[in-house]
Amino acid sequence: MKRLIFLLILPCLVVNANAQKYMTKNGFIGFYGHTPMEDIKADNNQVASVLDISTGELVFQVLIKSFHFDRALMEEHFNENYMESDKVPKSIFKGRITNLSSVDFKKIGSYDVTVEGDLTIHDVTNKITTKGSIEVISEGINANSKFNIVPEDYKINIPGLVRDKIAKSLEVTVTMKYSPLPSK
Amino acid sequence: MKQLSVFILIVLFPSLLLAQDDLMNLLNQNTAPETNYTTATFKSTRIINGHSIERMLPGQLDFRISHRFGMLNSGAYNLYGLDGPANMHFSLEYGIFNWLMIGVGRGSYEKTFDGFTKFSILRQSTGVREMPVSVSVFTSAALNSLKWTDTSRTNYFSSRLSYTAQILVARKFSQGFSFQLTPSFVHRNLVGTELDPNDLYAIGAGGRIKLSKRISLNAEYYWLLNANNQYMSQPIYNPLSIGVDIETGGHVFQIMLTNSLAMIEKGFIGETTGQWRHRDIHLGFNISRVFTLKKYPQKKQ
Numbered sequence: 001m002k003r004l005i006f007l008l009i010l011p012c013l014v015v016n017a018n019a020q021k022y023m024t025k026n027g028f029i030g031f032y033g034h035t036p037m038e039d040i041k042a043d044n045n046q047v048a049s050v051l052d053i054s055t056g057e058l059v060f061q062v063l064i065k066s067f068h069f070d071r072a073l074m075e076e077h078f079n080e081n082y083m084e085s086d087k088v089p090k091s092i093f094k095g096r097i098t099n100l101s102s103v104d105f106k107k108i109g110s111y112d113v114t115v116e117g118d119l120t121i122h123d124v125t126n127k128i129t130t131k132g133s134i135e136v137i138s139e140g141i142n143a144n145s146k147f148n149i150v151p152e153d154y155k156i157n158i159p160g161l162v163r164d165k166i167a168k169s170l171e172v173t174v175t176m177k178y179s180p181l182p183s184k
Numbered sequence: 185m186k187q188l189s190v191f192i193l194i195v196l197f198p199s200l201l202l203a204q205d206d207l208m209n210l211l212n213q214n215t216a217p218e219t220n221y222t223t224a225t226f227k228s229t230r231i232i233n234g235h236s237i238e239r240m241l242p243g244q245l246d247f248r249i250s251h252r253f254g255m256l257n258s259g260a261y262n263l264y265g266l267d268g269p270a271n272m273h274f275s276l277e278y279g280i281f282n283w284l285m286i287g288v289g290r291g292s293y294e295k296t297f298d299g300f301t302k303f304s305i306l307r308q309s310t311g312v313r314e315m316p317v318s319v320s321v322f323t324s325a326a327l328n329s330l331k332w333t334d335t336s337r338t339n340y341f342s343s344r345l346s347y348t349a350q351i352l353v354a355r356k357f358s359q360g361f362s363f364q365l366t367p368s369f370v371h372r373n374l375v376g377t378e379l380d381p382n383d384l385y386a387i388g389a390g391g392r393i394k395l396s397k398r399i400s401l402n403a404e405y406y407w408l409l410n411a412n413n414q415y416m417s418q419p420i421y422n423p424l425s426i427g428v429d430i431e432t433g434g435h436v437f438q439i440m441l442t443n444s445l446a447m448i449e450k451g452f453i454g455e456t457t458g459q460w461r462h463r464d465i466h467l468g469f470n471i472s473r474v475f476t477l478k479k480y481p482q483k484k485q
Contacts, residue, residue, distance in 0.1 A: 023210075059207045072242075073476070080224040095204075161433075
């Protein structure tokens, strides 16, 4: 009987002791595009993301209206004319770390990873693969990545009039500081 | 015993195998719902002549130049008004706080200097905080700087002044359609004769239909409540304007047909002498160019 109770409790203990899921609600995603006529730069410090270190799966949720530009008018046009934020308020990413075995989440250090998954922007989903790094620190996990996206791939229509001002490809920077999600 | 441990494994194992969708649900459970404020109810701070609910955000400067050409019924010799006489108005308008913008301007109509403040009281929103309409309060003062026509009598400086107060109530019904009601009050310190009322009351209505993402069709009408043309020294009519907004990045071009010549409230509400049915119509345009003087502050969350 004692062994039975032990067996019952053990799995629960394992789940509680090793936090499997890490979360952040104020991760950073920014993008930058440069043309001789205009630089376009926006920051979003309210990105929500969950990383499951047991499976390497991770998801991101980005509220489009939380992207802030230096120029208020640019921000309005971004939401109104390009992203149509009232119709499509969120962008999401669902993916996983493909080389999970090369990361030791128990050992403090920095690890190079490859992430692949589905990126949905403006209701258009594309498969992307990108390189990044996972940094295991004592308080949690940091994740960083940089990749390029092409607005046209997501049916974001840029009219001829302003095509010279908006870069064909935008550099996206992702900086996440995850902390363990207490299991309920 | 063995059976039991297998059973326990089966029961507990799925919790370790959360799929991405479950991660997404987890994310949704852990993020608070937000208030989503409506933006871009109109493309510009004017519907056509009158102010719209739109405001300059803090640190943004709007430089506006507006023209109203001569009357369409002046014929081909006058190129339907394009040869003039044209009226112009230019202004600098600035957002101080998220809820306050101010502006100063000068118009050739009665050589008028004008200044205004616009307070954003309520903003249309959905989500945590639901608000069906946006409401702003607009106040302005105008100074007529024409030389006195009658220098034999005592002319007071205050006689040059007139004031306007408006409540702007607007709703963006959909991406394509916005509508605004504008109860207005105009006070003139000095009027032409004692038959003319010093105080005028009017209700404005204006709306826009988007033709494409960057082009919208606008219309605006002010209904004068207490003008009695039988007795007034100069008959005045309700201003009706129809126009198109074209937005090109930092500029908004507004091109319109209107029966009023003035581009400030006191003028187009109280002194519109032209009538559409007599084709006393002016072609006109407003050009708005927005400059960023200060970085737009990030919203706190």
